[in-house]
Amino acid sequence: MTSRLPERRLRLRRKTDVAPTAARMNSKVVQELQIKDKIDVVIAGKKKLELSVIPVDDVPPNEVHCNESTLARSGIADNSIATIRASQGVSTDE
Numbered sequence: 001m002t003s004r005l006p007e008r009r010l011r012l013r014r015k016t017d018v019a020p021t022a023a024r025m026n027s028k029v030v031q032e033l034q035i036k037d038k039i040d041v042v043i044a045g046k047k048k049l050e051l052s053v054i055p056v057d058d059v060p061p062n063e064v065h066c067n068e069s070t071l072a073r074s075g076i077a078d079n080s081i082a083t084i085r086a087s088q089g090v091s092t093d094e
Contacts (some may be wrong), residue, residue, distance in 0.1 A: 006033050007085035008056075012041070014068040014078040019052075024065040025084075027055040031070055036086035052088050 003010070008029065009091075018024055023039060030053060041049040041064070052068065059065055064084060 003086070005080045007083050007084045008033060010084050011072060011082050012043075012076060012078070012080045012082050013063050013065050014071050016068050017067045018054075018065050018067045020070045020076060021052055022054055022067070023051040024054045024056045024059050026061040027057050028065075029061050030055040033084065033086055035086040038083050039064075040085050040087045042083045042085075043080055047076060049074060049076075073090045 010025075010029070015024075023041070025035075025039070035053050037052060039051055039053050041051060049066075049070070053068075064082070066076075071080075077081075
């Protein structure tokens with residue numbers, strides 16, 4: 001029996017001052033979702049990113065700030081809603 005990780009639907013915002021492989025999230029939301037270091041960002045069950053998380057108090061709790069060019073390369077628009085959960089770190093090299 002596997003227990004599901006907590007997840008939330010949050011708004012992705014394109015920001016120029018975030019590292020390409022990182023995402024900034026509200027510190028309280030990071031704790032609530034039991035995130036240790038990486039998150040999975042899933043949009044409509046199709047597009048998926050794994051990003052390192054940076055807990056920051058001044059990010060609104062309903063937003064995740066991501067690198068502008070990373071989201072653009074992935075075809076993700078500013079203000080998109082995504083499911084955010086702690087990354088399980090499972091390799092897809094099967």
